[in-house]
Amino acid sequence: MFALMQSTRTQSLHLFTDPPTGLKAVVVIHSEQLGPALGGCRYLPYADDESAIADAIHLAQGMSYKAALAGLALGGGKAVIVRNAHVENRAALFEAFGRFVDSLQGRFITAVDSGTSTLDMDCIAQSTQHVTSTTASGDPSPHAAMGVFAGIRATAMARLGSDNLEGLRVAVQGLGNVGYALAEQLHAAGAELLVSDLDQGKVRVAVEQLNAKPFAHEALASTPCDIFAPCGVGPVLNGQSVMQLRCAAVAGSANYQLTHLQVADQLERRGILYAPDYVINAGGLIYVALTHRGTDHGTITAHLAGIASRLTEVFAHAQAEKRSPARVAQTLAERLLYG
Structure with a gap:
């Protein structure tokens, strides 16, 4: 350890x-x-x-x-x-x-x-003040989804040349609080939704309310789509699963999506644009951090909008340096942390 x-x-x-x-x-x-x-x-x-x-x-x-x-x-x-x-x-x-x-x-x-x-x-909160996202401060999930949605638009612009999501096939793997809120925003933007979740009840709701197409959870990653959005728990991208992807880009809310950094290089070699998870899914953290400090909602919303511009910056560096966006994001983060 x-x-x-x-x-x-x-x-x-x-x-x-x-x-x-x-x-x-x-x-x-x-x-x-x-x-x-x-x-x-x-x-x-x-x-x-x-x-x-x-x-x-x-x-x-x-x-x-x-x-x-x-x-x-x-x-x-x-x-x-x-x-x-x-x-x-x-x-x-x-x-x-x-x-x-x-x-x-x-x-x-x-x-x-x-x-x-x-x-x-x-x-x-009964035992400490060092906690946020209580019922008083609110669930951060919608704001996390808002940030990922903005990040998907930035990813679409970088990989497909337009941030218009109408008609794009987006595969959402995982329909928890963030995943389902993201699916709602994608549906409102006119995207065609492909969905999976281990809980079939959540899948049925997405089919009924969002006109989504259901898929087996383990089969969704290999289904042809424009953007694959992992929104579940744990690393889902490894050497084997990356070879099964049939998408132009990966952009989702899940934390810790890559089993190791070399997987990002594999995505790059396959021509699949990867939106680094800790860049695109920062909306929840932004919301809980700023809410904990008493920041007004207008300022929080403006800060959430910065996710797309930061992601665009990472993509631009990656293209110029001919490196994976994951490696670029890590370099930028470590420069801020360690100088």
């Missing part, structure tokens, strides 16, 4: 247990170079403790890059709570996690993420 921390330049790793509630939690602070670390709290089952810790480390690194490129005075962090099959008192568990966050004395601010809700954040 130390080797992984060193390779990702992770600053610190914190573990916490609370036997009365069954809480097993991980908080990773990747960097505080630009400010306190902010990161969502995931509540998911894991195969083992090592997998939970590794997931938190990789995601925290992405949050540092995301905050830096979004122009936020924040570091990157991530929290993971290992989800057990049975939880006796969910509210008590999250209150206990809030005490853990509070013990870090403001070095880490948490927020909603996969498997958690604004109600869970309310429970955390």
